[in-house]
Amino acid sequence: MIETRQQLDEAREACRKMVTKRAALSAGSSVIPLPGLDIGTDVSILLALLPAINERFGLSEQQLAQLHPNRKKYNFIAITGVGSRLIGKTLTREAVTHALKRVGVRVATKSVARYIPFLGQALAAGLSFSAMKMLWNSHIDNCYRVVSEVLSQTTTADTTAPRQPPMMS
Template structure:
């Protein structure tokens, strides 16, 4: 079954600033997903969950920053623009934009893909093939969560007509 949701790249449209922010965010996401894959292949109970939560709790604010959606960035906006961002966040329904991202919040997000995470836990105990499957699931899980967040950020930035911060903030 194909994913019917548009990608962040598609959502960004022809806006060069949004396209560039998506590319930078995807590079970050890919690196973190590779780290998650490595942690997932280690047969230590719970290690992958802890690593995933730690990786996401650092990654999601970095993606927010690319789009000007950190709490402190939003606070610096003029009141009208801030209201537009808040409306856009509510419309998208994200609990991770414009808020302090904690590991507890990330673990709640991870529950949305709980079946994959449970399969990952079981798979890692099958020698070699199970560890490879667990690593692939670890990569896919983190990549999925990151892509969803990336799409939310693009939608909010586009809807609120934000001027994105310069790369490197």
């Protein structure tokens, strides 16, 4: 569980490094001119990477289920405020389809461009890298905002809660 801003910033940086590596893998699969390989690779990376990002931020479905009820409430309010379908839930086909539609034009363009000799493959790789990096970095930003909001809410709640006087024995 992330408890400080420093831990939150470290989680974001670790996830961004993970995203860059996976986006490069997506770009590499775009160069190979086999029908469906690039989309299949993108979906499989998406299915593995999004839960890993959620978990790194303490926002997986299992992690949220184990939270104290007050902390869980803050998390769900923040998740709803961000409007993400991918945080704190098991990934479904609908959620993955929705995520890919967000970068649909780039994915469609890369699928067509890779059949143009030489330049097309480079263009497809660049489009794949940028589309996947944009999608995943957007998810990281959403997770960051959720946890940041929860940290500020729990810090405020801790400082405004009435203090009990010490018990005298």
